[in-house]
Amino acid sequence: MxxxxxxxxxxxxxxxxxxxxxxxxxxxxxxxxxxxxxxxxxxxxxxxxxxxxxxxxxxxxxxxxxxxxxxxxxxxxxxxxxxxxxxxxxxxLLRGRTLAETVREFGPMPPAHAARVGADVLEALMAAHAQGMQHRDVKPGNVFLTESGRVVLTDFGIARQEGQATLTEQGLMIGSPGFIAPERLEGQPGGPAADLWSLGATLHVALTGAPAYEGSAAQRIRATLTQPVPAMRGPLGPLVAAVMAYQPAARPDPRWVVHALRQVAAGGALPQIPAGAEVTAPRAAGRRGRARLWIAAAAAVVVLAAAGATGFVLMNRDGGAAGAFTVPMDVCTLMGGQEVGRLLLTQSPPKGVPDSDEIGPKCGWPLAGTGVGLQVQKDSDTVDPWSMTEDSARRLFQNQHRYWTKYDSVDWSWPEIGVKQPMRAVRTPVRQVTGIGEEAFGFELKGPTGRMISALVYYRLANLVVSVEYTTLSDKPTDENIKQAALKAAQASERALRDAG
Structure with a gap:
């Protein structure tokens, strides 16, 4: 564009x-x-x-x-x-993928690889701390693994310089639940040790493929404040437990942590952890009232996941509106083969091709000259769509609406259906779409000849924002046919979400 x-x-x-x-x-x-x-x-x-x-x-x-x-x-x-x-x-400009995307696609990292990533991130953090800067949002989505092999800490958007408030500090909880150190959840400003705790939580994801504390935002906050760090096997288990000690003073010196990580990365054994206080147990009493307020605030905007559920979780509020989707799922399951075949007018529908980018996981069903695409979106401050709250999803939906209303042309391509070189496409007026999700809008794209080539629908369902696209390069379908195909695809994906709940 x-x-x-x-x-x-x-x-x-x-x-x-x-x-x-x-x-x-x-x-x-x-x-x-x-x-x-x-x-x-x-x-x-x-x-x-x-x-x-x-x-x-x-x-x-x-x-x-x-x-x-x-x-x-x-x-x-x-x-x-x-x-x-x-x-x-x-x-x-960085080229590559985040640690979160890497683990999601390839699974847990070998200890030596994770140790190198952790050491590189911690050295970057120490450089920031030396300048009086705290990152305050260390998490897998903010650790970038470049194609050239660099490990880069990104998004200092909520970083804090000592003695100063920040752009986003408006009395709100700053950071990502499950990766926020307990002292900051208790209302303290935190410090370098809080970033170290967040790095430990990030390494837990790299090594196991799952966060130390799972569930909704409220559940992750409550667990951070009340439960010990889950035991983790492997050569780095003791180190992760040490850096995630509940008391900041009990966490090891960052310089020792870098040394230990480098030793494991080189194939050596983990050095003996320096003696200290009880490293994993949270305080039994005396927490500040603000911690309880964060739990209550998170619970007010995120519906708690059902215990023991598998797949993704969809709960109903009063039998009506959808609740929160909290567990990752395969987005290619949101469209069945029969539905894809009807939309693409074929008895041999293609299988969904999964993919992901900075915006979120997506799936495409391409044929020569036509295709259906679907993406479940996230904002840049959240590790994945399933960690979005309803409020953050609403803001993301509004941002997408403002964006498409503001810009009226795109350089459009879809190599899998045969459009390998970008073509200039003009957007039709953005309009409200009713009868799908809790809010929705749609628009179309017209190619260089003025013929409609693609229709898109964006909708929000609870804490998810979903975009659906139907494209055809054929001259046979009318503009209305193209619009209806995109709407049917969006409706099918919404039904799949609701039915699975």
């Missing part, structure tokens, strides 16, 4: 992902002739001019602090641009 130019030199190409605090774009720095990533920070609506000015000033100040973090394990910030009354962060 050609969506404009920033500061006369950064040409926005297409979005790479979206979240509650903004959108990340692929862009080209025309002055230096290189591709970059641009993070567009969106500010809350309804703010006064003074509030907007103060937030922009604070965001620029935070970016200046981030720019001082020069380390190969930290995504580099090249520039900050203030245009359209909001800041845009120009960063290096």
């Amino acid at each position: 050609s969506a404009g130019r920033l500061a006369g030199r950064y040409s926005l190409v297409r979005p790479l992902g979206a979240g509650g605090m903004g959108k990340v774009w692929l862009a080209r720095d025309e002055m230096l002739d290189r591709e970059v990533a641009v993070k567009e920070l969106t500010l809350p609506e309804g703010m006064s001019d003074k509030e907007r000015h103060d937030l922009v000033t604070r965001a620029v100040r935070e970016a200046q602090a981030m720019a001082r973090l020069r380390h190969p394990g930290i995504v580099a910030l090249h520039d900050v641009v203030v245009e359209q009354e909001r800041p845009w962060l120009v960063m290096e």
